[in-house]
Amino acid sequence: MSLTADAADQPTLYKRIRADIEKRILTGEWPPGHRIPFEHELVARYGCSRMTVNKALSELAQADLIERRRRAGSFVRRPQHQSAVLKIADIRAEITALGRAYGYELIGRKLRAATAADRDRLGVKKAGKVVAITCRHSADNVPFAVEDRLIDLASVPHAATADFSREPPGSWLLHHVPWTEAEHTISAIVADDRTAEALDIAVGAPCLVIDRYTWRSARTITAVRLLYPGDSHRLVARFKGG
Amino acid sequence: MSLTADAADQPTLYKRIRADIEKRILTGEWPPGHRIPFEHELVARYGCSRMTVNKALSELAQADLIERRRRAGSFVRRPQHQSAVLKIADIRAEITALGRAYGYELIGRKLRAATAADRDRLGVKKAGKVVAITCRHSADNVPFAVEDRLIDLASVPHAATADFSREPPGSWLLHHVPWTEAEHTISAIVADDRTAEALDIAVGAPCLVIDRYTWRSARTITAVRLLYPGDSHRLVARFKGG
DNA sequence: TACGATTATATGTCTAGACATATAAGTCAA
DNA sequence: TTGACTTATATGTCTAGACATATAATCGTA
Known part of the structure; x- marks a missing residue:
């Protein structure tokens, strides 16, 4: 040796x-x-x-x-610190990880033929059916985020009969759709009437917006918009050199 | 075979x-x-x-x-789509990549002994000197982002004499500090008077905030806060499965 | 001087073995 | 049924070679 x-x-x-x-x-x-x-x-x-x-x-x-x-x-190599790993946790996991009680509430659910707006949002051309879901996540009974989601039934037919009154659609998809790619867009808005009420914040308060568009091998799965109170929620992206 | x-x-x-x-x-x-x-x-x-x-x-x-x-x-593996790669480009690179004219303007620069607030922001305990810089980035002469930065002179003594009136501190650091790790925190606020004026937006308009904290092998380098108009700027994070 | 051909060399990929080690699965006794 | 022990096996790491290939450096020539 x-x-x-x-x-x-x-x-x-x-x-x-x-x-x-x-x-x-x-x-x-x-x-x-x-x-x-x-x-x-x-x-x-x-x-x-x-x-x-x-x-x-x-x-x-x-x-x-x-x-x-x-x-x-x-x-x-010269460090390219333009790329960082952003942790966008499953909301339930994120809240329970903070040691707080997770709450979920389905606000609305509709099954409909995709409108022009829906098709635009999902980035698909053909007409088809979609499920539109609105729900709210809370931590210790305080509103944490509101979710507005569209699921393409052509890609996930099973979602038509799924029960989203108990399980958040994000968790359901995570367990029923094998492996996906996604693109996130982060921006800031001020709360309008409807958002302010849903999040229990003042109209005009800042909100962090995450738009996530998910697909698998060129097929659209879902498009979701998450709204967080901007002053209480923070996204952390850590860059480690390697 | x-x-x-x-x-x-x-x-x-x-x-x-x-x-x-x-x-x-x-x-x-x-x-x-x-x-x-x-x-x-x-x-x-x-x-x-x-x-x-x-x-x-x-x-x-x-x-x-x-x-x-x-x-x-x-x-x-089960996809953990909580992690995505976030591109936080050097602002100059980002703007020129969009085909727009980059503009830079130094608003303020101070060399001072670190205040308690400074030490807190940099996460250091010992007293020392820091450089505080405020500047603005613009695209096609429209305000794009304002930057508020603190550099720890104990880690980067050279920054004391650097000329930040021409070169943005971010670019300067990228070329003068070899390799770093960083943590980014993203949140949303509404513009106060000072911010609204600097970004040429209305008071109360939404802003996207990126706080970046940079270090090299346990030594603090710099802490920076970037403020973007929230409705015109978007961060994109792409998750690719592999 | 400039350009084209040659050469040297560091990395890229691969082989046919080897032994180490964690652990799933089976065995047996209490 | 449960717990302790044994065994089989898939991965983890490593070797001492091999040939391929891109390219930096050198050399020769126009």
Whole structure:
């Protein structure tokens, strides 16, 4: 065995190599543009095979921390802090995670042929049936968010008969539609009469708006608008360098 | 050779395996909980070594599309669509990308000993000097966002002498501080007098607020608050399943 | 000087093995 | 039925090679 490791190496070797390099990048010891040691140098330094250091470097490349260029070497990338991971939790999960009591209330549910506005909102061209749902989520009996959702029955026929009086449509979809892609748009509005009443806030108070459009392999599933009281709700997006 | 491949396989084998599996997950053919074929089965199917299928599966696991469990196998994960990638672009880049003329205006700059409020905002305990900057970004001469920033001089001493009358502090920092981590908080407020004037909107109009807190290896770099007119600005977060 | 051909080299992918290890599943006893 | 023990097995990590390929550097030539 040519393992030069210290007695107790908790993580595996390739993870240690990965962590070593990541630390030097994150502390600024190796600034953007700096060339990482060549694979064969790392092989010598750690006394392992090339596949092992290659795995470490490949993962760093996949995480966008470094850039690998044939013949030239591997280089620390310039941070693109325009992208951050935004946590948009399932509302029930979010509220219970805060240790508060989750409440749900169905305000309205309609099954109808898609109107022009519906089709526009879902981004579909063909006419078809949709379910329109309005409901409210609360935390400790205080209104937390109101939800206005459209489900395309052509994509999710089962939703026609689902009982949304108990289960929020978001949770129902999460359990009945396998895997989706989504796009979120975040904006701010002031509460109109209807919103103010639903959220129990003053007319003209700020609201955070999340519009989510969900599809699976080019098929629309659902479009939803969530309204939060803007001064009490916050979205947190964390960027971690890797 | 038992390669079931079509004649021309452009990508490498492990990428094809990865793409094959990803497609089945994204189309719903393999729903959450479904067991992916064992490595030795994929080895037989693709006629390659285990390391090759292992690389494909490892990448899918790193992307959270599947979960690997020793002795049990690999399984399609339940989509956690609470996480999405939020693009928070450098404002100048964002505006020029829209094909509009970028404008920048320094409103105020102060170098001072950190007040209690400053220390609280930066999350530091020790007293020290800070630079406080207020500025405005515009697109086609229309106010786009106002920025209120604090830079910790203990971490970025160079910022004391930087010229922020031409270059926005965000761009300056991006080029002078190597690699950082950040946390963003998004909320909504209504414009007060000062904000309304700076953004040229009505008092009481909705504003989108982004608070960004940036650090490098436990050292605070900067804290910034960006205010956007809420009805004209939208943040887009896209979730891609992998 | 500029441009085209050649060469050296770092990464990209892959193999056919190996041993480690967590754990699902089966076995047996209390 | 329950708990403790054993076993089988799928993944996790690693090796010592191999050939492919893009490209930076060098060299030669117009």
